[in-house]
Amino acid sequence: MFNTDTTIVAGPESEPLDGLIETILSQQSPIVPTQRMADALRQAFPNWNQALLAGPDVIQVVLAGARGNLTKAKAGYIHRVLGRLLAERGDLSLNFLRTYSAADARQWLLTLPGVGPKTASCVLLFNLQLPAMPVDTHVLRIALRLRLVAENTKPSDVETWFEQQLPQQWESHYEFHLNAIVHGQTTCKAQHPKCADCVLNDCCPSSNLSG
Ligand code: SF4
Structure with missing residues (x-):
């Protein structure tokens, strides 16, 4: 869904x-x-x-x-x-x-x-338990903030990027997708991301977003 x-x-x-x-x-x-x-x-x-x-x-x-x-x-x-x-x-x-x-x-x-x-x-x-990466608002926001893809990249191209990077098993895609959603809901939120508490703080180019 x-x-x-x-x-x-x-x-x-x-x-x-x-x-x-x-x-x-x-x-x-x-x-x-x-x-x-x-x-x-x-x-x-x-x-x-x-x-x-x-x-x-x-x-x-x-x-x-x-x-x-x-x-x-x-x-x-x-x-x-x-x-x-x-x-x-x-x-x-x-x-x-x-x-x-x-x-x-x-x-x-x-x-x-x-x-x-x-x-x-x-x-x-x-x-169908097949590898795919639906790009919802959380997956897109995280990909952009981590600069995994260029700004203005289309969601379908973001999906292609993830599919090229992840192992071609369903489990890899499913676990990443669920973890990205939890990360987007709890830490890398649209408003007021909790960068100071984020495990990606050291490597994220947007880590100063929380001020
Ligand atoms: S450091 Fe901040 S912007 Fe980067 S992934 Fe973590 S919460 Fe998101």
Whole structure:
């Protein structure tokens, strides 16, 4: 999900399509309304085939009833994803991507409506256990303050930088991502970073930010 503050990785037995749909719901949405929309969808459509049959207008009504955002766009994306999966794979599941490499799975996900680089990275990391580095606000801020990347580097290029530096295992990416979020929430905060207490103080070019 985009709001990674409370993201819990899904196990290998879970359906990655559920993760993709939750990630679409989380676009430009805080965690609480995202969860409301996800819960409302599950209640209205116990399986995704029912959502496909209901159509985008009914999906939108469900999302709007949960006081979600961008409901028309998100309902359209979800319905088109489901339609595409049924037409191309004959199955409303993304489990087939578990046999793909991270690069191939990303390429396939990026062909879906409503799926950009960040959504694809979230699904790879949290739902498919494949190496990826979703660049959220904390990861981006830390990369910029440590000057790992140049100012104004696009988030997708920041992600590429991390993927080139980290070992190509899922665990490395997942642990780094979670640690970066905790560091960004507790120490390298957007406002008033605690540089004096930071373990990176000696090597960080921005270590005087806390004054
Ligand atoms: S020294 Fe300050 S700016 Fe640098 S990583 Fe630590 S908290 Fe962030």
